[in-house]
Amino acid sequence: MSIKIGLDFGTSNSGVAIYDGRQVRLLPIDRQNVLPEVVKTVLYITRDGQFSIGQDAIAQYYRHNVNRQRRYVRKWAGEIDVIGADMHFVRDVYVMVDELKPGRLMQYLKTALRKDGFEGTQVFERFFRPGDLVQAYLSLLKRRAEELLGEPIDSVTLGRPVKFSENPARDRAAEETLRAAALQAGFRQVEFELEPIAAALDYEQTLTRPENVLIFDFGGGTLDLAVLRLTGPGGQRQVYASGGVDVAGSDFDRAIIEARLLPHFGLGSVNHQPEILEMIQAVPDWMALPELATPLNRNTLEKAIRAGLAPVRLRALQALIYNDLAFTFYNRVEAAKIALSSQGATTLSLEDSGVSFWELYTRHQFERDIARYVSQVRQVLDETLAASGLEAGQIDAVVKTGGSSNIPLFTGLLEQVFGAEKVKASNAFSSVAAGLAIRAGRRG
Amino acid sequence: MTFNDKIDEWIAEAETRPGSALMILKLIAGRLRDLTERNEELLAENIALQDGSRVETYQKRISYLEYQLELLKRRLGADDSALEALAEQEKATSLLVYNATGRILRLEAGAESAGPLGRLTGELSAAGEPPRLLALPAREEVLLLFTSGRISTLPVSSLPAAAPGESWDWEAAPVPEEPHAGEQLACLLPLARLSLADFFLQASRRGFVKKTPASLTQSILENHFLGRGTLQKADQAFDLLLGQKKDLLALVSAEGRLLGLASDNLSFSAEERLRLELTDYVIAACALRPDDVLLCLTQTGKVIQREGKMLELAKSAASRGQALISPARLEQGTRFIGAAAVRAQDRLIVLDAAGWISLHGAGEAAAAGNLHAEAVILSMGLLPARA
Numbered sequence: 150m151s152i153k154i155g156l157d158f159g160t161s162n163s164g165v166a167i168y169d170g171r172q173v174r175l176l177p178i179d180r181q182n183v184l185p186e187v188v189k190t191v192l193y194i195t196r197d198g199q200f201s202i203g204q205d206a207i208a209q210y211y212r213h214n215v216n217r218q219r220r221y222v223r224k225w226a227g228e229i230d231v232i233g234a235d236m237h238f239v240r241d242v243y244v245m246v247d248e249l250k251p252g253r254l255m256q257y258l259k260t261a262l263r264k265d266g267f268e269g270t271q272v273f274e275r276f277f278r279p280g281d282l283v284q285a286y287l288s289l290l291k292r293r294a295e296e297l298l299g300e301p302i303d304s305v306t307l308g309r310p311v312k313f314s315e316n317p318a319r320d321r322a323a324e325e326t327l328r329a330a331a332l333q334a335g336f337r338q339v340e341f342e343l344e345p346i347a348a349a350l351d352y353e354q355t356l357t358r359p360e361n362v363l364i365f366d367f368g369g370g371t372l373d374l375a376v377l378r379l380t381g382p383g384g385q386r387q388v389y390a391s392g393g394v395d396v397a398g399s400d401f402d403r404a405i406i407e408a409r410l411l412p413h414f415g416l417g418s419v420n421h422q423p424e425i426l427e428m429i430q431a432v433p434d435w436m437a438l439p440e441l442a443t444p445l446n447r448n449t450l451e452k453a454i455r456a457g458l459a460p461v462r463l464r465a466l467q468a469l470i471y472n473d474l475a476f477t478f479y480n481r482v483e484a485a486k487i488a489l490s491s492q493g494a495t496t497l498s499l500e501d502s503g504v505s506f507w508e509l510y511t512r513h514q515f516e517r518d519i520a521r522y523v524s525q526v527r528q529v530l531d532e533t534l535a536a537s538g539l540e541a542g543q544i545d546a547v548v549k550t551g552g553s554s555n556i557p558l559f560t561g562l563l564e565q566v567f568g569a570e571k572v573k574a575s576n577a578f579s580s581v582a583a584g585l586a587i588r589a590g591r592r593g
Numbered sequence: 594m595t596f597n598d599k600i601d602e603w604i605a606e607a608e609t610r611p612g613s614a615l616m617i618l619k620l621i622a623g624r625l626r627d628l629t630e631r632n633e634e635l636l637a638e639n640i641a642l643q644d645g646s647r648v649e650t651y652q653k654r655i656s657y658l659e660y661q662l663e664l665l666k667r668r669l670g671a672d673d674s675a676l677e678a679l680a681e682q683e684k685a686t687s688l689l690v691y692n693a694t695g696r697i698l699r700l701e702a703g704a705e706s707a708g709p710l711g712r713l714t715g716e717l718s719a720a721g722e723p724p725r726l727l728a729l730p731a732r733e734e735v736l737l738l739f740t741s742g743r744i745s746t747l748p749v750s751s752l753p754a755a756a757p758g759e760s761w762d763w764e765a766a767p768v769p770e771e772p773h774a775g776e777q778l779a780c781l782l783p784l785a786r787l788s789l790a791d792f793f794l795q796a797s798r799r800g801f802v803k804k805t806p807a808s809l810t811q812s813i814l815e816n817h818f819l820g821r822g823t824l825q826k827a828d829q830a831f832d833l834l835l836g837q838k839k840d841l842l843a844l845v846s847a848e849g850r851l852l853g854l855a856s857d858n859l860s861f862s863a864e865e866r867l868r869l870e871l872t873d874y875v876i877a878a879c880a881l882r883p884d885d886v887l888l889c890l891t892q893t894g895k896v897i898q899r900e901g902k903m904l905e906l907a908k909s910a911a912s913r914g915q916a917l918i919s920p921a922r923l924e925q926g927t928r929f930i931g932a933a934a935v936r937a938q939d940r941l942i943v944l945d946a947a948g949w950i951s952l953h954g955a956g957e958a959a960a961a962g963n964l965h966a967e968a969v970i971l972s973m974g975l976l977p978a979r980a
Contacts, residue, residue: 197826217862220910249824249864274826412594493606493613496620509599509620511606511613 151303153592154294155585157344158287158307158327160259161399162187162369164582165294168590173583176297178290179203183483184552186582187369188293190259192286194272195252202289204476206254207435211475213251214439221245254436258282262323263313280326280333287334304338305331306589308347308581311375311391340592345375346386347584348550348575356381360545361389363534365563366581368551369398372526376537376544392533396522398553402482405510406433408518409497410482413506414466418459424449425458428466435479442470468503477501489515490555516558526559530566541566550575665788685731686976687749688942690766690950692724693777695737698766699752700950702728702976707940707957713948715764717971723930724763726942726950726974729783736784738795740829741776742821744813746784763948779830790835792856794842795822796878798831800852800867800911802842804859807835822863832878841881841904845889845932848873849918853904856880868911877932885934888955889917890941890973892930894963901934931973935959938978944971952976 154176157164164187165176177185181204193206201209226244230237253272261267261279269278277285295302313323324341331339345364346353352362359380366373372394378387415421416429428446431437450467454460468474481499488495489512497508534541547567553559555574563572575584607614641647690713691697702710717723729735734748747769755761772778793805793813803822805813813819822830836842842854844867852867859866867875881887883902890896897917905915918927933941937956944950947968955975958964 196824197821213862218860218864220864249862251824251862492616493610494603494616494620496624507624509603509617509624511603511617513606513609514602517602 152298152300153304153306153338153586153589154302155306155347155582155587155589156287156290156308157347157582157585158259158283159190159368159581160257160371161190161397163190163286163290164188165290166582166586167298168583168586170590173586175582176294178293178297179205181205181208183480183487188290189369190256190286192255192258192282192289193252194255194277194285196250196273198273198275200285200289202286208476210252210254211439215442215471217251217442218249219247219443220249222248255282256436258286262326263319265314265319280330283327283330284333287331287336291334291336303336304340304589305336306340306342306585306592307331308344308585309341310373311343311345311388340589342585342588343375343388344373344581345377345388345391347581347588349377349379349548350584350587351575352546352548352573353379354382356384359384361539361543363544363547363567365547365549365554365559366551367397367549367554367556367559369553371395371397372529372553374529374533376533376539389537389539390533392529392536394525394529396525397551398483398486400522401486401515401519401553401556402479403433404518404522405482405486405497405515409508409510409514410506413462413508414469415459415462418462421453421458422449425453425463425466428470432466432469435475438470438475447471465504465506468501472502472504474499474501474504478504485510486515487552490557512557519556519558523558523562527562530562544571547572548575549573550581686728687731687752687754688950688974688976689727689729689735689749689752689781690724690763690944691727691778691781692719693722693772693779694719695768695770695772695778696724696763696766697752697769697781698724698761698763699749699754700761701731701754702942702952707952707954709949709951710942711758711950712760713763713944713950714760715762715948717763717944717946717948723971724944725780725972726944727781727783728942728974728976730785734784736782736833737770738779738782738819738830738833739772739776740779740821741773742818742830743773743776744817744819745770746814760948777829780832782833782835786835789837791838792836792859793819794834794836794856794859794878794880795819795830795863796832796834796842796844796875797821797823797828797863798874799823799825799828800844800846800865800869800875801825801828801863802844802854802859802866803863804836804856804861806861820863824863824865831875834878834880836880839882841883841901841906843877843879843881843887843904843932843934844875844914845877845879845887845917845929846873846914847876847928847930848923849889849916849927849929850914851887851889851899851904851917852912852914853881853906855906865911866907868913876929879932879934881934885936886955886959887932888935888941888959889929889932890943890964890970891918891927892969892971893927894966894970895927896958896962896964898959930970933973933975935975936978940976940978942974942976944973945969946971 155166165178167174175186179185179188188203191206193201193209223243224246226242228239228241231240269276291302309324312320314320328339348366349362349364356379362377362379364375375391376389411429414429414432428441431441450463454463469478478499485495485497494511497510499506544567547563603617607617686702688700688702689697731749734746737745790807792807795803801823836856838857840856842856844852846869854866881901885901887899888896935955939955941953941955941958943966945966945968949967953964
C-alpha cells in the first residue's frame with residue numbers, strides 16, 4: 150500500500166505528516182531547523198539550475214553571498230508604450246542587474262499562486278511560472294519525505310486557505326495551479342482540505358452537537374482566523390468568515406532583535422556614518438544580511454574599527470556579517486522566544502569568534518517588545534468575528550494552533566474576549582500538517 | 594536602554610510572576626560564575642604578561658616554528674645541499690596521463706634529457722578532449738577536481754605503474770575514481786606544496802577565476818568539495834593551482850589570448866577575468882614567478898614565450914587579454930594547445946596525435962622557437978628540473 154501524507158504548504162513554513170490509523174507522526178523534514186518538523190517555504194535557485202529548500206536554501210544563500218563581488222550592468226528589460234492626448238511613443242526600459250549573482254532566493258511561493266497580475270519571474274536563463282516554483286519546492290519536499298520514510302509517496306492531502314482569493318475564478322485557478330504543481334512533483338493522487346478544518350480536525354471528532362468554532366492559527370508567517378459551524382465527524386460545515394494578518398513568529402523575532410540586540414552591534418554607541426547605520430539596521434532582516442557582506446562594507450567597518458568608533462561592537466557586527474554566524478544568531482533568538490512560552494525568563498546569548506553577548510530576557514520584556522502587535526491581532530479578531538455575524542458569546546470554542554498561539558499574551562487575549570473555558574489548544578496536534586495527515590489516512 | 598532599566602524590567606517580571614524569580618536568579622548566578630572564571634583567566638594572563646613568562650612561551654613557540662620552517666625549506670629544495678641528501682628518494686618521477694573520463698595512466702619517467710619515452714595506443718581523444726600530462730614525484734599525493742566542484746585525493750603510489758616498454762594501451766588505463774553522473778575529471782593537482790601555498794586558484798574554460806584560502810584546506814578535504822568556480826551553465830572547471838600572494842596567474846586561451854593577474858588581488862568568488870570569443874576557451878593556467886618564462890606551444894610545435902617579469906597585468910575586471918597569435922595565423926587554424934611556466938633546465942613533455950610521448954628541453958625549445966613532433970601535438974606537460 151502506498152503512503153499517504155498530509156502536506157501543509159504554508160506561506161512561511163511548511164510541514165509533512167503521516168497518520169498510521171492510531172497516531173500522527175510529524176516528519177523531521179528539516180533537521181537544520183530549530184523545529185525540525187517545520188521547513189521554511191523558501192526556494193533557492195542557483196545560476197546552474199540547482200534547487201534547494203528550507204534551511205539548506207538559506208545556508209546556500211548565505212554561503213554564496215558572503216563577501217562576494219557584485220557587478221551591476223544595465224540590461225534591456227522591455228519597452229513601455231507611452232500614450233498621451235496627442236502622442237504615442239515607445240520607451241525602452243532598462244534594469245540594473247548584478248551579473249555575478251550566484252542564485253536567487255524565492256519566498257512567499259504560496260502568495261504567488263493568488264497574486265493578481267503575477268505571471269511568473271525570470272530566474273537567470275529560465276522563466277518560472279508560479280506553478281513551476283511550487284512544483285520545484287514540492288518535489289524537493291516529497292523527496293525528503295521519501296528519504297525519511299524509505300518508501301515512495303503517491304498520495305497527498307494538501308491544505309488550502311478558506312479563500313485563496315475573494316474572486317471565485319482566481320480562487321479556483323490558484324487551487325488548480327497547486328494541484329497541477331503537486332501532480333508534476335510526482336504525486337499521483339492529490340486531495341485538498343481547508344487549513345482551519347485540518348487544524349480543528351481532532352476537535353471536530355469529539356463533537357456531539359453542532360458548534361460555532363473560531364480557529365486561531367498563529368504560525369511562523371501569518372495569523373489566519375476562521376469562524377465555522379461544525380456539526381461533528383463527517384458532518385456539514387459552514388464557513389461564516391475568515392481573515393488574517395501578516396503578523397506572526399518571524400515579526401516577534403525581529404522585534405526581539407530590534408529592542409534587545411542591536412546595541413550589541415553598535416546601535417546607539419556613537420554617531421555612526423549612514424553606511425554603518427544601514428548595516429546595523431539590517432541585522433533583524435535575515436534576508437538582507439548576506440547582501441551586506443561586500444568587500445566595500447568590510448573596508449568601511451575596518452576603517453571605523455581602526456578609528457575606535459565602538460570597536461568591540463562593530464567587530465561583533467563584522468563577525469556576524471562575514472563569519473557565517475547569522476544562522477546561529479537567528480536560531481538563538483527563535484529558541485529564546487519559544488522558551489518564553491513556557492517559562493518566565495531565558496537568555497539571549499552568543500559566544501563565538503568576534504561576537505560575545507549575553508542578555509537576560511524575561512517574558513515581561515518580551516511582551517513589551519511585541520505589544521504593538523497585540524492591537525493588530527485584536528483588530529483582525531474583531532473584524533473576522535463581525536464578518537461572521539456572530540457575537541463573542543455565540544462562539545462555543547476557540548481552537549488555537551501554530552507555535553505563536555502558545556504565546557501567553559495571545560492566549561490571554563483570547564481568554565479575555567471569549568472566556569478561558571472556551572479556549573482550547575488543538576490537542577497533541579499542534580499543526581495543520583497533522584490534521585491533513587489524519588484526513589489523508591481516513592480517506593482510505 | 595540603560596542597565597538600570599533592564600534591572601527594573603527583571604524586577605517587574607518577578608513581581609508579575611513570582612515563579613520567574615527563581616529562574617532569573619539561576620540565570621544571573623550562572624552568568625556571574627562564567628564571568629568570575631573568565632576574570633580569573635584574564636588575571637592569570639595579566640600576571641604572565643607582567644612577569645615575562647608569556648613572552649618566553651611565545652619566543653619558544655616562534656623558535657620552534659622557525660625550526661619547522663627551515664626543515665620545510667630544505668625539504669622543498671630551498672637549500673641545495675639538503676636537496677642532494679633527499680635526491681635519491683625524490684629521483685623517481687611519475688608521469689600521469691589522464692583525461693576527463695577519469696582514466697589515469699602512470700608511467701615512470703627516467704633520467705632521459707630528451708627524446709621519445711614511448712607511445713600510447715588506442716583512441717586518444719575522448720569527446721574531442723585529448724589526455725593531459727602531469728609529471729610529479731612518485732611519492733606525492735594528487736587532488737582530483739571534478740567539474741561538479743567535488744574533490745578527492747589519491748596517492749600516486751596507489752596507481753599501478755605501467756609496465757616498462759615502448760608502448761602502452763591507453764584504453765586499458767585504470768579509472769581509479771569514476772566521475773559521478775554528469776561530471777568529468779577537470780584536473781589533477783599535486784599536493785606536496787600545499788603547506789606553502791596561500792590560495793587555491795581555480796580557472797574555468799570560459800576565463801572565470803576564483804581564489805580559495807588555503808587555510809580552508811581542512812574543511813575542503815573533509816567536505817570533499819571545493820566548488821565549480823564557474824558561473825555560466827555552459828562553462829566548466831578546467832584547472833586548479835596552488836598560489837602564493839606574490840605569484841602572478843597567467844591564463845592562456847586556445848586562440849592565443851594571454852592574461853596576467855596578480856594572485857593577491859583576485860576575488861574569493863568566481864569572476865570573469867578573461868573575456869573570450871564564443872569559440873575560444875582557456876587551455877592553460879599557470880602560477881608565474883618573475884624569473885619564470887611563460888612558454889606557449891601551438892599544435893604545430895611553434896613556441897612563443899613571454900618573460901614573467903614582462904607580463905602585463907590586467908587592470909580592468911574582465912579583459913580580452915593580449916593577443917599572441919596574429920589574425921592571419923588564427924585564420925589558418927593555428928591554436929595553442931598548452932602553456933607552462935618554465936626555467937631553462939626544465940623539460941617539456943609532449944603528446945602527439947600519433948600517440949608518441951616525448952621529452953624536450955625547455956631551454957632549447959625556447960631558443961629554437963619550435964620543437965619537432967611526429968604528428969599534430971595534442972597536449973603538453975612540464976617536468977621541472979627541481980621538484
